Amino acid sequence: MSEGLDYKFLIDTFFVALSGVPIALAITIVALMVALPLGFILALSRINRFLVLHRFAQIYVSFVRGTPIIVQIFIVYSSIPLLLDSIVTKYNFEMNVYDVNPIWYAFIVFSFNTTAILIEVFRSALNTVSKGQLEAAQSVGLTNVQAFRRIIIPQTLVVALPNICTVTVNLIKATSLGYALSLQEITLRAKVAANVGYNYVEAYIDIFLVYLILCSLVEYIFKLYEKRLIKYKAVNA
Amino acid sequence: MEKYFDATYILQSIPMLLPFLKVTFMVACLSILFGTIIGFILAAAKLGKSKIARNLANGYITILRCTPSIVLLFLVYYGIPAIGNNLGMNLNDIDKAVFVIVTFSLQFGALMCEVIRSAYESIDKGQFEAAVSVGLSNIQAYGRIIFPQAFVVALPNFGNSLLALLQEGALAYTIGLIDIVGKANLIIASNYNAHALEIFLALSIIYWVISIAIEHFFLKLERAFSKGKQSLKAL
Amino acid sequence: MLEIKNIQKSFGESKILKGVDIKIDKGDVVVILGPSGSGKTTLLRCINFLEKADEGLAVFDGIDINLKTASKRQIHSIRQKTAFVFQNYNLFNNKTALENVTEGLIVGRKMPKEEANELGKKALNKVGLSEKYNAYPSELSGGQQQRVGIARAVVIDPDIILFDEPTSALDPELVGEVLTVMKNIAKEGTTMLVVTHEMSFAKDVANRVIFMDEGIVIEEGSPKDIFVHPKEERTRKFLKRVLPEDFTYYI
Ligand SMILES: Nc1ncnc2c1ncn2[C@@H]1O[C@H](COP(=O)(O)OP(=O)(O)O)[C@@H](O)[C@H]1O
Ligand SMILES: [Mg+2]
Numbered sequence: 001m002s003e004g005l006d007y008k009f010l011i012d013t014f015f016v017a018l019s020g021v022p023i024a025l026a027i028t029i030v031a032l033m034v035a036l037p038l039g040f041i042l043a044l045s046r047i048n049r050f051l052v053l054h055r056f057a058q059i060y061v062s063f064v065r066g067t068p069i070i071v072q073i074f075i076v077y078s079s080i081p082l083l084l085d086s087i088v089t090k091y092n093f094e095m096n097v098y099d100v101n102p103i104w105y106a107f108i109v110f111s112f113n114t115t116a117i118l119i120e121v122f123r124s125a126l127n128t129v130s131k132g133q134l135e136a137a138q139s140v141g142l143t144n145v146q147a148f149r150r151i152i153i154p155q156t157l158v159v160a161l162p163n164i165c166t167v168t169v170n171l172i173k174a175t176s177l178g179y180a181l182s183l184q185e186i187t188l189r190a191k192v193a194a195n196v197g198y199n200y201v202e203a204y205i206d207i208f209l210v211y212l213i214l215c216s217l218v219e220y221i222f223k224l225y226e227k228r229l230i231k232y233k234a235v236n237a
Numbered sequence: 238m239e240k241y242f243d244a245t246y247i248l249q250s251i252p253m254l255l256p257f258l259k260v261t262f263m264v265a266c267l268s269i270l271f272g273t274i275i276g277f278i279l280a281a282a283k284l285g286k287s288k289i290a291r292n293l294a295n296g297y298i299t300i301l302r303c304t305p306s307i308v309l310l311f312l313v314y315y316g317i318p319a320i321g322n323n324l325g326m327n328l329n330d331i332d333k334a335v336f337v338i339v340t341f342s343l344q345f346g347a348l349m350c351e352v353i354r355s356a357y358e359s360i361d362k363g364q365f366e367a368a369v370s371v372g373l374s375n376i377q378a379y380g381r382i383i384f385p386q387a388f389v390v391a392l393p394n395f396g397n398s399l400l401a402l403l404q405e406g407a408l409a410y411t412i413g414l415i416d417i418v419g420k421a422n423l424i425i426a427s428n429y430n431a432h433a434l435e436i437f438l439a440l441s442i443i444y445w446v447i448s449i450a451i452e453h454f455f456l457k458l459e460r461a462f463s464k465g466k467q468s469l470k471a472l
Numbered sequence: 473m474l475e476i477k478n479i480q481k482s483f484g485e486s487k488i489l490k491g492v493d494i495k496i497d498k499g500d501v502v503v504i505l506g507p508s509g510s511g512k513t514t515l516l517r518c519i520n521f522l523e524k525a526d527e528g529l530a531v532f533d534g535i536d537i538n539l540k541t542a543s544k545r546q547i548h549s550i551r552q553k554t555a556f557v558f559q560n561y562n563l564f565n566n567k568t569a570l571e572n573v574t575e576g577l578i579v580g581r582k583m584p585k586e587e588a589n590e591l592g593k594k595a596l597n598k599v600g601l602s603e604k605y606n607a608y609p610s611e612l613s614g615g616q617q618q619r620v621g622i623a624r625a626v627v628i629d630p631d632i633i634l635f636d637e638p639t640s641a642l643d644p645e646l647v648g649e650v651l652t653v654m655k656n657i658a659k660e661g662t663t664m665l666v667v668t669h670e671m672s673f674a675k676d677v678a679n680r681v682i683f684m685d686e687g688i689v690i691e692e693g694s695p696k697d698i699f700v701h702p703k704e705e706r707t708r709k710f711l712k713r714v715l716p717e718d719f720t721y722y723i
Binding site: 004062063065066067068069070071072074075078079082169173174176177179187200201204205207208211212214215216219 | 242299300302303304305306307308309311312315316319323400403404405406407408418433434437438440441444445447448449452
């Protein structure tokens with residue numbers, strides 16, 4: 001290994017790693033689409049102490065925040081086949097539980113994880129939007145639903161946006177753990193390419209660069225969006 | 238392969254896993270130590286006057302924020318021996334724990350930089366001015382007035398960073414460190430993959446309990462230290 | 473005792489202090505008046521090295537100190553001889569009232585703790601806070617906080633105390649208690665340089681009044697000179713705007 005970097009491999013593998021980006025993005029987008037509404041609703045239940053839901057949400061958040069995501073992946077990956085298996089044998093479905101595309105596991109784990117994180121994000125954002133806002137909306141005759149849709153939610157989103165950006169970047173980074181699900185994402189593709197000639201250093205430099213570009217881009221987009229929101233606020237004011 | 242779920246395996250595996258917490262904690266503590274030092278240096282660079290230092294610190298933080306732990310871990314694991322090789326050193330035999338500690342120190346340093354900077358900036362400049370105006374030296378003003386207040390502000394974020402470190406640290410098994418996660422995987426392998434779920438559940442319970450304990454500890458600490466803090470909020 | 477010569481200071485492009493001279497004798501109470509933005513705060517901060525002046529000299533008991541190039545030791549020695557009372561109090565949030573007052577004695581002057589506590593309690597008694605030794609700033613009203621701020625300044629027995637609008641952050645009903653404390657320490661012969669908009673304080677307590685505008689001293693004299701016979705047009709305009717209708721000057 002003393003001959004320095006293999007530049008040809010470095011360049012070729014960069015594109016191999018890049019080809020894993022769509023999967024990483026697909027997981028990120030699906031997880032956010034599930035987690036944003038669900039997280040918001042559960043955050044409301046936490047704040048309004050709604051029935052048993054808020055207790056459930058509390059334990060759920062505590063578990064997700066208290067355990068490594070890789071362990072959550074292990075648990076989902078080893079429990080879902082068991083569950084499916086028992087269902088399949090019980091109802092005599094025609095299905096091999098080990099043929100399930102691993103991306104489904106990824107959707108489940110990352111939605112499960114991101115929802116919990118977003119509950120906390122929305123909870124703290126909702127807390128900063130003062131109670132007076134709701135009261136003011138009610139006092140001019142808006143219903144509760146209208147008040148939320150038109151006054152509370154927009155303000156909450158603005159407050160939560162920087163944190164949602166962080167959550168998104170962390171989510172993209174966490175998809176690198178898809179290797180544990182044998183998912184053909186960025187990290188695994190490059191690593192497999194490296195197995196042939198033991199070019200691990202080059203492979204990980206490529207992976208590193210792809211994540212760096214991807215995450216910086218996402219941060220940049222969020223920044224732009226935030227600026228637009230702030231301008232909009234300034235115009236309104 | 239037996240496929241049924243048996244909860245007794247959870248209870249049985251916990252005592253087998255617990256001794257390996259030693260490794261997990263050792264790695265975490267050293268990463269916290271070195272990471273905090275890195276964090277102070279970065280924060281000083283970010284708050285200082287030198288534009289070059291500020292840009293370097295910002296670049297460092299952006300890069301680390303955008304790099305998954307596992308990627309950084311393998312970059313360090315393969316990269317350091319390769320660099321050593323080029324310099325004519327044989328670094329292939331160093332303990333795996335060293336790579337883990339290097340990785341998570343680098344990462345924790347970036348987290349701590351932001352914690353330290355925001356705590357420092359939350360303290361009103363007037364506190365420093367009042368201190369020097371009653372005759373304290375600059376160092377005394379930092380040591381007795383600024384630092385104690387910034388410390389209280391930093392506590393919750395420090396606690397959160399600590400939890401993040403503990404959880405990211407779970408990836409150390411991927412380069413073959415036998416910490417608590419590594420041991421869990423060994424147990425599963427020696428069981429021919431049977432009862433993996435139970436052992437992972439045991440693992441998650443251990444992590445969960447530790448996290449809750451750390452959280453409570455920091456809440457207590459915050460309460461103990463937050464004398465006179467209300468007015469900080471009012472400022 | 474303290475003489476300030478030709479103090480100049482710019483922030484970026486704008487020149488805030490354009491060469492100010494002030495002379496203060498022992499026991500003087502000098503009040504600085506002037507519209508907001510005229511550089512009063514900047515002047516006080518430069519004297520205490522909270523801001524570095526671009527130009528200027530401080531003559532302290534016959535010793536020249538260059539305000540621009542002063543060494544760390546000189547800065548420290550000036551700060552030991554002066555005290556500052558801030559507009560927004562700046563009490564140490566992590567310390568009780570008594571600890572606030574003794575901090576400068578114990579740490580700045582290496583005084584034994586017992587002795588410092590003794591003096592600190594005396595100072596707090598003097599400002600009427602004998603009940604509040606162990607209260608944190610967050611547990612005190614604005615007026616009480618500022619009185620601790622004054623006690624903190626008085627206790628180090630400085631040659632001069634600089635006050636920067638000590639009452640302007642206070643609710644109107646709390647202004648009186650702070651002014652009373654200031655009057656009392658003035659009576660004890662403390663040398664004071666006070667920026668304030670409280671005309672009654674200037675009239676009753678000051679032995680000299682300085683009117684500043686746009687970074688220069690426009691005119692100075694006894695309270696009577698300034699309030700009854702102002703020479704400058706700008707002074708007259710300013711007084712007309714800020715003096716209450718029923719403000720009368722008794723000799
Ligand atoms: N740190 C600073 N940076 C830039 N401008 C400043 C700073 N401090 C004060 N100024 C400017 O200097 C001018 C005078 O301020 P100041 O001394 O506070 O006036 P005053 O106390 O008489 O109201 C103001 O226009 C203010 O904006
Ligand atoms: Mg001012």
